[in-house]
Amino acid sequence: MKISTLFYTIRQGFANIFRNKWYSLASIATISACLFLFGTFYAIVVNFQSIVMKVEEGVSLAVFFHHEEGPLGDGCASHTPGQIPTDERLEEIGQMIARRTEVSKVVYVSDEEAWQHFAIDAYGEQYAVGFPENPLAGENNYEIYLSDVSMQSALVTWLESLPEVRDVRYSQLTADTLSGANLLIAYVSMGIIVILLAVSIFLISNTVAIGISVRSEEINIMKYIGATDFFVRAPFVLEGMIIGCIGALIPLGIVYSIYNYVMSYVIDRFPMLSRFMNFLSVEQVFHTLTPVSLAVGVGIGFLGSVTTVRKHLRV
Amino acid sequence: MANKELLRRKREQLIEEHGVIYLDNVSKAYSTGSPALNNVSLSIGRGEFVFIVGETGSGKSTLIKLLLRELKATSGSVYVMGNDLSRLKHGQVPRFRRNIGVVFQDFRLLTDRNVYENVAFAQRIVETPPSEIRRNVPTILATVGLAGKYKAKTSELSGGEQQRVAMARALINNPSILLADEPTGNLDPRNSWEIMRLLEEINESGTTVVVVTHNREIVNAMKKRVVTMKKGVIVSDEEGGEYIDED
Numbered sequence: 001m002k003i004s005t006l007f008y009t010i011r012q013g014f015a016n017i018f019r020n021k022w023y024s025l026a027s028i029a030t031i032s033a034c035l036f037l038f039g040t041f042y043a044i045v046v047n048f049q050s051i052v053m054k055v056e057e058g059v060s061l062a063v064f065f066h067h068e069e070g071p072l073g074d075g076c077a078s079h080t081p082g083q084i085p086t087d088e089r090l091e092e093i094g095q096m097i098a099r100r101t102e103v104s105k106v107v108y109v110s111d112e113e114a115w116q117h118f119a120i121d122a123y124g125e126q127y128a129v130g131f132p133e134n135p136l137a138g139e140n141n142y143e144i145y146l147s148d149v150s151m152q153s154a155l156v157t158w159l160e161s162l163p164e165v166r167d168v169r170y171s172q173l174t175a176d177t178l179s180g181a182n183l184l185i186a187y188v189s190m191g192i193i194v195i196l197l198a199v200s201i202f203l204i205s206n207t208v209a210i211g212i213s214v215r216s217e218e219i220n221i222m223k224y225i226g227a228t229d230f231f232v233r234a235p236f237v238l239e240g241m242i243i244g245c246i247g248a249l250i251p252l253g254i255v256y257s258i259y260n261y262v263m264s265y266v267i268d269r270f271p272m273l274s275r276f277m278n279f280l281s282v283e284q285v286f287h288t289l290t291p292v293s294l295a296v297g298v299g300i301g302f303l304g305s306v307t308t309v310r311k312h313l314r315v
Numbered sequence: 316m317a318n319k320e321l322l323r324r325k326r327e328q329l330i331e332e333h334g335v336i337y338l339d340n341v342s343k344a345y346s347t348g349s350p351a352l353n354n355v356s357l358s359i360g361r362g363e364f365v366f367i368v369g370e371t372g373s374g375k376s377t378l379i380k381l382l383l384r385e386l387k388a389t390s391g392s393v394y395v396m397g398n399d400l401s402r403l404k405h406g407q408v409p410r411f412r413r414n415i416g417v418v419f420q421d422f423r424l425l426t427d428r429n430v431y432e433n434v435a436f437a438q439r440i441v442e443t444p445p446s447e448i449r450r451n452v453p454t455i456l457a458t459v460g461l462a463g464k465y466k467a468k469t470s471e472l473s474g475g476e477q478q479r480v481a482m483a484r485a486l487i488n489n490p491s492i493l494l495a496d497e498p499t500g501n502l503d504p505r506n507s508w509e510i511m512r513l514l515e516e517i518n519e520s521g522t523t524v525v526v527v528t529h530n531r532e533i534v535n536a537m538k539k540r541v542v543t544m545k546k547g548v549i550v551s552d553e554e555g556g557e558y559i560d561e562d
Contacts, residue, residue: 019427221423224383225484226412227440229405292355315385 001232013238023211024243030248031206033301035201035293039255041196042292043285045189052182054278057104059178060145061152061170063097063159065090067138085164093162094142102151107143114139115198150179201300204247208240208304216312223315232313237305244301248293255289256282296304326397329419334360335492335523336382343390351377353483353547354391359525361491364518366534367527368558371542375527378544379496382525383417384408396491413441416485416522420497422477424469426483430456431465434483438505441488455483459513470525475506482513486522491515495526499533 017024066082085093098106109117115136146152152175159168167179212219222232260282329337336359344350352374359365369375380386381393384400393400396414400478403411409546424433430454438448460480469477477497485493495514499507511533518524528534534557541556542549551559 001518002444004445005439008439218425221425222436222440223409224412224417224423225437225440226407226415226488227407231409231440275327 005231009170009234010290012235012294013242016235016239017242020211023214024239027204027207027211027243028250031200031204031244033298034196034203034251034299035248036251036254038193038196038200038256039251039289039293040295041189041192042289042293043255043259044287045185045193046288048185048189049182049279050280052178052185056178056182057145059141059149059152059174060172061156062109062141062169064139064141064167064169065093066166075215082166083163089164090140093164097142097144097159100155102146102155103144103147104147106181107145109141109143111136111138114141121214146175149175150178150182155294166263170237174187199297200296204244204300205304205307208243208301209308212236212305212308212312219312220315221311223313229310229313233309235308235310236309237302239297240301240305242301243295243299244297244299247301252286252290252293255288259285330361330395332346332456334358334363335393335396336525337392337415338378338381339392341381341388341393343374343381343386344389344524347417350389350547352381355547355549356391356543357542357549357552359523362521362523364515364524364539365526366537366539366541367525367544368529368541372442372546373544374547375544376496377547379494379527382494383415384411388475392401410441413488414491416482416488416493418478418481418485418491418493418495418498420500421506422469422474422481422501422508424477424480426469428469428535429465430461430467430469430472430480431471433480435486445502451487452483455487458486459483462511470543473506474502475509478506479513480509482510482517486517490522492525493522495524495528497528498526499528504532511537535560 066084094106094108097103106171110200118136122181144155146155152170154189155170156170159165219232263279263282266279320547333339335354336357337357338357339356341352342350343352344542354377355374362365367375367378369448374441377386380535381400382395384393384395384491387401395411398411400427402413406515434452434455438451443451453462453465456465461476461479461495464472469480472480478501482498498510498514502510507530512526514526538555540554541558542553542558543556
């Protein structure tokens with residue numbers, strides 16, 4: 001293809017938008033409306049997921065090990081006989097736990113630290129008074145944070161199979177509730193996103209198809225004169241892609257502004273909320289939303305025009 | 316390269332023997348109804364001026380569509396400029412059509428573009444350099460008598476002027492054949508005659524002209540070859556012939 005033909009095709013692609021301004025406006029409005037709905041829903045869903053994820057990150061379990069009898073004497077349930085780990089073995093177990101995929105973080109808590117945390121919470125800063133010995137001696141443990149709470153039972157089974165492990169403390173109810181909520185959000189949001197995308201694709205491709213169909217006469221003329229399919233199709237495809245791109249950028253801009261405003265408002269008015277809930281920054285949301293919206297807009301503009309023009313090329 | 320040369324020679328030989336348009340026992344049947352063309356054979360030589368006449372439903376439009384390779388024959392062979400149209404692939408059709416200028420009753424101009432752009436469009440399709448387009452378009456517009464109207468929108472032109480634009484568009488790529496499908500159908504007698512005179516001039520410059528028409532007065536006055544069709548068959552083919560009435 002000659003360079004002059006390429007420039008002509010590009011010029012025609014842009015010119016077509018202005019020549020058929022009402023069709024262009026209708027197409028841009030349809031694409032914008034669909035992608036606005038999609039963008040808004042996406043922003044809500046990813047925030048939901050992020051909130052649940054933050055809660056999940058806070059879920060931990062603690063694993064305790066066999067040790068020699070402590071100062072509390074007999075009768076303590078934790079003093080059951082078992083294999084007492086050496087310091088090296090304890091470290092090795094810590095590394096093994098950290099390597100597991102379902103684990104996001106492992107923190108070693110010595111019996112001293114365990115007592116300090118407990119005592120400060122229970123008795124305040126003056127906790128040492130009346131406790132010359134550490135009542136939690138031998139209660140050193142690993143605090144394990146999960147990356148996926150639905151894998152908690154698998155981890156617990158593995159931990160309990162280690163001969164050095166005396167006890168694993170965890171809440172199955174919390175894990176089950178969270179993983180259930182997570183699954184529900186994933187299914188519902190996936191379903192709604194798929195429906196929204198399908199409706200968008202249907203509406204947008206129909207708008208593109210109608211716009212091109214009313215110009216079938218123009219395509220016929222081009223074909224009678226001896227235009228190749230490429231020469232006929234290229235300006236329409238370019239036009240479809242430009243319309244798709246504009247139709248995607250407008251709702252992105254609107255959703256960006258609204259999201260920014262809502263986030264600032266919530267953080268200013270309800271600062272407590274942001275401590276519990278992990279709201280995503282506008283950059284985090286648009287990191288995925290921008291390419292997806294552009295791909296949907298431009299992609300449907302491209303595919304819609306290619307398939308519709310093809311119907312009219314058999315002249 | 317040798318193959319291409321061989322094909323070119325074969326095409327030339329076919330043109331020498333049978334003319335630029337050659338239909339050999341061509342039939343065309345649509346899925347419903349009787350055949351639109353029934354065993355039609357026709358040869359049109361280089362530089363001829365031929366009228367194809369006949370009532371509605373006689374098969375004239377089907378014939379034009381076959382010559383433009385818009386349709387394929389059900390049986391028989393259609394050769395245009397030595398090309399066997401039944402063997403032409405979809406991708407080869409555009410290049411083939413560039414040998415044929417075509418003019419329609421309803422002009423079929425791009426209404427959102429001006430006169431210059433409508434004519435230049437045909438040159439852009441064949442990738443003529445822009446400098447040549449700028450030179451050729453005013454020349455051809457002058458030939459059809461529209462030199463001063465190149466900036467006008469096609470909607471601002473009379474029917475006769477619109478048909479001239481269509482002719483300029485058909486001629487700008489120097490086609491070997493000009494097909495005119497009812498070119499005077501939407502024009503008053505004065506404009507009809509102007510268009511026919513233009514077609515005659517084009518023919519005198521060497522282009523083969525095939526005109527499908529209902530206009531008895533023009534056909535009878537011009538004394539050209541007249542092919543008359545009725546119910547899908549050629550009922551007469553006479554040099555200097557006349558429009559034959561149905562009854």
